[in-house]
Amino acid sequence: MGFLLQSFQTTIAKSVSLSGIGVHSGTPVNLIFLPSDPNTGIVFHRLDSAGAGHEIKALISEVGTTDLSTTLTNRDGVSVSTVEHVMAAISGAGIDNLTIRIDGPEVPIVDGTSAAFLAAFDQAGLVAQMAKRRYIRVLKPSRIEAGASWAEFRPYDGTRYEVEIDFETPVIGRQAFTGDMSEAVFREEISRARTFGFMRDVEKLWAAGLALASSLDNSLVIGDDHNIINPGGLRFKDEFVRHKTLDAVGDLALAGSPFIGCFRSYRGGHRLNAMALRALLSDPSGFEIVEMPDQAGQAASLGAVNAAVFAPR
Template structure:
């Protein structure tokens, strides 16, 4: 069953919180997931001194900086950074409506993967709401290119990712992950893949005020002699790197504001290219259609979905 192909919207059953540090700021961060009503979408609230100073919907039009992570909002004092791992977990678990209360400027990095967020959601469970879910179905190819890099959406009867990376270091080289995305597949094959970086970049990032909270506890670090420094090694044999890039892509495409039915392919992509590809798709009304289940059933197949005339349904532009 393709991921999220449920007849109704969902939320979490009760609030749940997590504590950690920001990978770039290096400061403590606490978050709280709150249940939300149907139609709310995924909303991030930045809280300072007990007051909500910013509320940003997790949609394509609100994506700001994508240099080292995905940031929601464009004003530094009213933005929330490093949301991609949380968004990947919410997308994979089929959560449509939730309020994420963030006490800090970025999400906690936890162990560098999506697994802690998956565990938090599973701890409280999910709740089905009595409102139909709508989807974005890709109906024609949409492709963007930047030098040797490219990304594209293709029509597909399900939700599929095909991500390929190519690094000069022999430790990584050329790797790919391909598969239909289900909650089970995400949990088993992608959720534990950690962010990674190179020792040669550390001083430059620190000087620029980034990666101040990065450590061997939340990142896979590659030495100058092309070896993994982490004592425990890799979680997924030799290809944890492409699995994490796929995890990032899931989180970035969750900014569509709805689950999508189609195939996403990329070569040497990243946060910026993921965001640009999504905007290219959503800016072309002939490239997708809004669909919903034909009847009030809990689970349906992708082929059963029918197009709806929903000009007002454009959560990505909210």
């Protein structure tokens, strides 16, 4: 195949912590990442939540609002928001099982990228587990449209992203990222791309009591003169679409397993990403669950397995 398949699930080797500020609440928040058993998946635990309903699974079935970020909400109404950057880092690092203890309602924004989360996982180290990794292989095209925007999954011999954005402001314009995704590509080309916004919009959010911690330290900001306010300018000439790709990696990680296929989007965002993933998983004929075989010499061959259908809500 055109990319490296990993046979076994992974988790981190030891616990590691990270602290920061919630971008919308403006309040401090602490994360503790803990190793987790095989087939656990990614699970958040709200330490500040009373009662038994503090566990939130990082799955598309738990996705609630997607207006400014991706929020997960369990059946008890307990939520954790702005999960996309940490989920992108988890996916990019190739982590399957992880417990995330968090003492607030929002994942810290840190510097507006996935880099700090990757650094935490590097510090902890990864270990392979004695359980096969399962993949979602796309079997036929699945497409959704919303006005001028659209997103789709297509069969592909690898894991590929083709993300295109189109803004009227000349500093962004029309940009596209296309390429096969791997740990190296994510780390080197995607993970450091910052979230971005317009100064006029940030001021409106501040007035509404949102984005209270948004700053030049964690956001790429475009001023009223259509120029970038941040000292030092861009990290990449197409940093805007690279961050949109980062968001897509994080949002699609909520499938519960890595996908084999091509994800394409035009003028997308968190809502469109969630809609596309739900559409794919709503049609059992559109995908299959596969894993690497045990036999030596068949590293490029995938075998279909019987597994519960990923049910979007």
